[in-house]
Amino acid sequence: MSLPDRDARLTDPAALAAERDAVLGGSGLEPAAARDHLAGLPERRFASYAYRNRPGRPYLQPRGGFPSLAKQRLLTEALAEAGADFIPLTVDSHTRHNDYPAAARLLARGLAEDRDLLNGYPLISHGHLATRELYRQLDRPVSLRHGTPDARLLVETALAAGITEIEGGGLSYTLPYSDRYPLDRALGHWQYVDRLCALTGPAGLPVHRESFGPLTATLVPPVITVVVQLCELLLAAEQGVTSFAVSFGQTGSLEQDLAIARVLRATGSALLSRFGFAEVELRLVYHQWMGAFPDEPALAWQLIAVGALIGRLAGVDKVVVKTPDEATGLPSVASNAAAVRAVRYALELAPHSEGITSEVVEEEADLLASEVNQLLAHLFEHPAPTFLQSVYRCVLSGAIDVPFAPHRDNRAALVPDRAAGRQIRILDPGAVPISEEDQRRERKLLGSRLPADQPLWQRLLRDVRLLA
Amino acid sequence: MSLPDRDARLTDPAALAAERDAVLGGSGLEPAAARDHLAGLPERRFASYAYRNRPGRPYLQPRGGFPSLAKQRLLTEALAEAGADFIPLTVDSHTRHNDYPAAARLLARGLAEDRDLLNGYPLISHGHLATRELYRQLDRPVSLRHGTPDARLLVETALAAGITEIEGGGLSYTLPYSDRYPLDRALGHWQYVDRLCALTGPAGLPVHRESFGPLTATLVPPVITVVVQLCELLLAAEQGVTSFAVSFGQTGSLEQDLAIARVLRATGSALLSRFGFAEVELRLVYHQWMGAFPDEPALAWQLIAVGALIGRLAGVDKVVVKTPDEATGLPSVASNAAAVRAVRYALELAPHSEGITSEVVEEEADLLASEVNQLLAHLFEHPAPTFLQSVYRCVLSGAIDVPFAPHRDNRAALVPDRAAGRQIRILDPGAVPISEEDQRRERKLLGSRLPADQPLWQRLLRDVRLLA
Amino acid sequence: MGRAAVTRRPVVVLGVIGHDIHVVANRILAIGLAEHGFHAVNLGTNTEVDDFLDAARETGAAAVLVSSINGEGEQACAGFGARLAEAGLAEVVRYAGGNLVIGHRPSAEVERIFTGYGFHRVFHRPSDLTGMFTALRHDLGHVAA
């Protein structure tokens, strides 16, 4: 049996200290720097604290990262002024792949040419002290947004810079975000990050962790979304994390979004109690549509508004905001701020509507719960020595299979499809252990397939660009 | 008793012909012109036909009217190209008040100065022949949008121009749209219009009538909205109209919109059968938020998208579309077309979601049905000689009371208010016959009133500009 | 400053001009005027210039507030100041407010047009009324709250 367990905690202080020295080597970052800095921050700079005091509406958080300090400050101030409850620090893709030299080179060249040559903020290049200054007057939490299999140095730097919410996980930041980074090594690195987060926050103000629900944002069946989130919740709880948000991306189906919200919260809480992690404060985050966006701003605004409304109906704790520039490229400060104002306004259009449901929602929730429980049982009954090993082997075996993941270890045998009512269905489960009964229900709900009126590449493109 | 009755039909051909001659006198319009023109139009130009063949989504229809033929043609083509299922002809306010000389004068001056000096299309000034040309190549119905107590000549002209959907009614186009036009005279004029519509369409392709649900778009309790619609449905059925749409405006509460849609359809059908008008094809139309709009386009787009989604969830047959220019002024062709594209896109974001409900929706529907039945009973048991007279006297007595109606005959004793969950509540029914039990439910659902922290004028302005 | 005695509540005539039926702001203005210590004489909607002149003369009004929301204002309010002067009411303070023209035109241009019509102050698409009440108190030299 390989059940989640406190004993999996990296409790050997010497071993952890040694690994930290290796990670921090040459970075100029002192091991105690983050702990000391966080200890001096006011409560309102802590995501865990903010979640405990959420007003009667979901929080909202945009994304955003510019190469230069000056522009990141401008963005930070504009987003706060527009009403963002959490401020993002989105990291560039070179830094995400630990290519710090490339990030530094392109930062320098960009500053020289007064051009943005990075698609995000090169946190390692700027370092924790310069980044702290961005948030000197800030009165709300900052969240690290990235996509990094080995985020150890990145998170050490982020915590030392005063960032109190760390997004990511061994599965959700490896399978969709890399093609060959060794998955077991990434899972180990994220145990390090979880352990670091568990130890670095001041008493009563834990560093908050958030898993990345959307994965590849392309036809990911809800059972895969939910189980990946629950794995990362339990892996973090094993390391002593006590404030965690599970999350999911807008599926394109109102009913499936409501079903996922319900099953994810309920199963998450149940598993935390079952495995002795009842002290973990569990939150739920909803990403507005993460797939291909329409080019025309007027249409993008419609998708953004419907996403905000669904997040409100699903009773989520935070909505991660998209901008009308999504299909074009990195958003301008102005359009990002407008998106924050717009979503803040949209979230108020249906206050107190959390009780919304339907027969279709109940059926989706029932089927999802059944599929999740089967896959969890498979995970927990796995002969692997530890829960982490069980998670790793279930990816290799294809029991956990993320459609459209670029990663070589992802089996990619699961064939998803979309029903007329926009629900994401499982056409062929591949190696994912789904009962015959539930497979039958999935196919029935999928309904008759459209005739192959076009070549496969065009049908796939049409499906993927359904909302574009 | 004053029950709706076929015998109320204006069946005396001589009397009708005489009144038509008086109405048409000097207009150059022949009595048979409309009938002959409509007989030659293809099916797809008839609203009644379109409604019978609605695809699996609500139809959508913008508003729009420019003074000049050239610009109205541009608008018509742009709206059709953008995907509007029904094309609007919005009439200017001088023509709505039968001030045809002012409309003609300002049309001429506007053409001379190349400026729009009218807030709509002066249909009488242009006449039916010029207006027919606008729609020569059109492949979909045109709808007359106006706000006119005496619309007899306007509708004669519209029908002769090939317009096959006529909006309005004796109550809904008098109480919100005039301050002192005699209500009984207006009700009589709309019997004329209903009779004309009943007689003018070719066999099997009746001219379609639509009542104006939003009324003053300002804190109108659902029971008033529903009963006014049912009165105009029955008054039209009495005159032989066989294709009719009841309608309502977005209330600002998702739950009340769903409740109104359900009660309006159900009660409408039940009354049609009860009074022997089973042949009437009943449709349901939803107006996106008709109150004060936000200035910022990004926020306006959010309100438009949420309105589209609610219309879809309520399973309506047509959504009347607002534009992001609403708070600024008459929309440009470009922004009106963008609004059509946006709503058409938004309507597809939750296909097949009509089953959505909640405990709050069920409670609102139950309370609304109870209030509607009481007010209908009061109407039907009225000692007046005819149903029309009963309707008239119920307005004078305040049994039917429309908040914020400019009309002098409107009692304005009903005091509405808005609960924290955005539902419109009845604080004081005035003379509207609502049972003690239902009055208690209304006050309980309203919840504790906010302390009078500001002067009344500011609190009223804040309430009215809630979504601005 | 105005023929009304300062002690008595100054009379303010208000109404919505032209074939305009937008009444919501009119009702709110009437309530606000009372709460600011003025005596509001509300002509309601669908009014004409003469209605304002008659009311101003009959009630000894200190000010006249003309509202236009449906876009007819640019025509209906032309020469308003001159009409008041002809009627011997040149002293009466004149405000215009609402959505004063058809479609979207720069506020400066709208203010120029209505000032040219003889209005002392112009409030084109103001989102609040506090400014107007303050200006009215100032213009009528009225301090009683």
Added chain:
Amino acid sequence: MGRAAVTRRPVVVLGVIGHDIHVVANRILAIGLAEHGFHAVNLGTNTEVDDFLDAARETGAAAVLVSSINGEGEQACAGFGARLAEAGLAEVVRYAGGNLVIGHRPSAEVERIFTGYGFHRVFHRPSDLTGMFTALRHDLGHVAA
């Protein structure tokens, strides 16, 4: 036109360049190439210029399709044509496509930059791929469907 014999299915190498993990278009392109009668050699994501050179040389590719979606393309693709020429692959047809630069820049400017890098055709944010498949057939003189 290209070293591949016309009868045998022409080889086309494709991949996503730089630290870029956007794979969806890459998967669709690979399927479409096969359906259009090409032999697709898919390098997947996170590739470098040398990966394209090696694959083109080893497989005798007639064309190389470089994809960049995350904005790194402007740096990663610089001098691509010259690098191919140095490796004796000047004859190989070169396309660049995807979301080729960071943020919003005029398409004409983006096309100029990538043509300057030695690409024969540039597809910046195309919403469909039909145009590209047609161009590829034309450029490779390949008629077999």
